[in-house]
Amino acid sequence: MTADSRVDVFERMRSLDETVARLAACAAGETPFQLLSGGTDLVVESHLAPPSSTVRPKRVLLDISSVPELSQIEDRGDMLRLGGGVTYLALRRDPVASRVPLLAAMAKDVGAIQIQARGTLAGNIATASPAADGVCGLFALDAVIGLRSAKGERTIPLVDLYEGYKKSKRRPDELIAWVDVRVPSPTAKWVWRKVGTRLAQAISKVALSAVVEIDDGKISRARFGMASVAPTTSALPSVRALLEGNAPGWIDLAAVERAVDADISPIDDVRSTSAYRRHVAKAITREFVRALSG
Amino acid sequence: MLELDVNGKKVNVDASPLARLLDVLRGPLGLTGTKEGCGEGECGSCTVLVDGVPMNACLVLVGQVEGKSVLTVEGLAVDGALPEHLNHLQRTFIDHGGAQCGICTPGMLVSAEALLRNVPKPSDDQIREAIAGNICRCTGYQRIVDAIRHAAELRGRDQ
Ligand SMILES: Cc1cc2nc3c(=O)[nH]c(=O)nc-3n(C[C@H](O)[C@H](O)[C@H](O)COP(=O)(O)OP(=O)(O)OC[C@H]3O[C@@H](n4cnc5c(N)ncnc54)[C@H](O)[C@@H]3O)c2cc1C
Ligand code: FES
Ligand code: FES
Numbered sequence: 289m290t291a292d293s294r295v296d297v298f299e300r301m302r303s304l305d306e307t308v309a310r311l312a313a314c315a316a317g318e319t320p321f322q323l324l325s326g327g328t329d330l331v332v333e334s335h336l337a338p339p340s341s342t343v344r345p346k347r348v349l350l351d352i353s354s355v356p357e358l359s360q361i362e363d364r365g366d367m368l369r370l371g372g373g374v375t376y377l378a379l380r381r382d383p384v385a386s387r388v389p390l391l392a393a394m395a396k397d398v399g400a401i402q403i404q405a406r407g408t409l410a411g412n413i414a415t416a417s418p419a420a421d422g423v424c425g426l427f428a429l430d431a432v433i434g435l436r437s438a439k440g441e442r443t444i445p446l447v448d449l450y451e452g453y454k455k456s457k458r459r460p461d462e463l464i465a466w467v468d469v470r471v472p473s474p475t476a477k478w479v480w481r482k483v484g485t486r487l488a489q490a491i492s493k494v495a496l497s498a499v500v501e502i503d504d505g506k507i508s509r510a511r512f513g514m515a516s517v518a519p520t521t522s523a524l525p526s527v528r529a530l531l532e533g534n535a536p537g538w539i540d541l542a543a544v545e546r547a548v549d550a551d552i553s554p555i556d557d558v559r560s561t562s563a564y565r566r567h568v569a570k571a572i573t574r575e576f577v578r579a580l581s582g
Numbered sequence: 583m584l585e586l587d588v589n590g591k592k593v594n595v596d597a598s599p600l601a602r603l604l605d606v607l608r609g610p611l612g613l614t615g616t617k618e619g620c621g622e623g624e625c626g627s628c629t630v631l632v633d634g635v636p637m638n639a640c641l642v643l644v645g646q647v648e649g650k651s652v653l654t655v656e657g658l659a660v661d662g663a664l665p666e667h668l669n670h671l672q673r674t675f676i677d678h679g680g681a682q683c684g685i686c687t688p689g690m691l692v693s694a695e696a697l698l699r700n701v702p703k704p705s706d707d708q709i710r711e712a713i714a715g716n717i718c719r720c721t722g723y724q725r726i727v728d729a730i731r732h733a734a735e736l737r738g739r740d741q
Contacts, residue, residue, distance in 0.1 A: 298598070300645055300648070324643070324646075326641075327642065327643065327646070328623055331602070331640075332622050332623055335622060349600070349643075351645060351646055353646050354646070354649075377635065399623070400626070400714040400715025400716075401636050401693070401696075401711075401714070402623065402629055402637050402638045402693075402715045405632075405635045405636060405637050406637055406638070487714065489624060489714065489715060
């Protein structure tokens, strides 16, 4: 812990309870504060900050990268509980996480191994980028997040967390302690598809995650996540409505494309154009739906 | 004072826990083998192993690795190996022309070391994936892949 009053303060948290107590104390005080986990968003942001920001007020960094409770992965039967500090590398290597292969498929596409070893699910969720791959993957798994604060714990379905571009319902004194995901039925059809400039280390131009369950020839459940096509991750609600209750072979693929069109509002930016994103979003969704009947 | 474990030795450094691991390695610890290319996690030239796992030292704050073991390219050397204490990877990088300007080399070696510890006989795809976070502007990668494959064979023979 540094004594210099101009520079940031670093505090290494040892447990969930300690973190929650420090968060509450920080939230009640004047000094800006931030949680630090893998640092793959936060340290980059600080590095890229313009020189003028060296005069920004000092802040307290609460390092949660070694809090043991946050890195646990628990098998709960029809659900998995993933600690907020679970890294992409853990999702790729953990035998319990392998019950949901979509998780490892998504994790393999994040950055490269150095980023996968550090970056965490909670960091991805908290950064709230519409390009977030972790969030996109979790959308198709009915993820519910557990927010811990000194006031207790509350849960929010991940699809309800975001209110707009990089805006979420999480309060600053709340820690993302865990993420529950539903284990799809073993016969479920799923896809993780990321389109970027190259295989490794590319931010998504568009990414799609989907899980579809079919019972008695009809789609009983369809869940989607799509990244980089709207101010927040999209759950493709119109596509879902079009699929559920219907037989896979009887779905009009042109209608699927129209539903995608209605659900997304992509923009032009440094990584891609609105037109290209619309084109790719429709193509990869149609491809997935077409394959359902095969 | 921070107590760190670097290349198997306990060291005490007078540094802010907020300093980047990269700066502490290159500065007070004098381990300039670890390079800075981008400072943003993109290029991998600062790759070190923390508890055996490759990470970008430009994105890790030194306070985050207290109590963990850090391995840098300097830690790859093998006492008594000829020539120059180089390990198999370091030798095959030279033999295959896997190092040209050398800026990416320490990071490549460390990423390759992590791979060979986990996967003794990697396929070319596994090699390419293991170094996907390491950018090289000189070699075109093929010579690096060849060097890593050859080092894996030599390691296999040693065992
Ligand atoms: C080279 C590079 C490549 C990348 N590639 C990808 C990619 O392909 N796909 C992708 O989606 N992302 C990518 N990222 C972004 C980043 O790696 C991810 O968003 C990662 O999941 C962030 O996690 P972290 O633990 O590093 O977060 P940190 O940087 O530690 O924190 C990020 C934010 O989350 C908050 N936070 C952290 N933990 C918690 C918690 N438990 N509760 C509440 N708030 C918390 C922090 O306060 C901070 O605001 C990349 C980054 C880099 C540098
Ligand atoms: S300097 Fe760390 S990744 Fe480029
Ligand atoms: S040898 Fe020059 S960048 Fe790789």
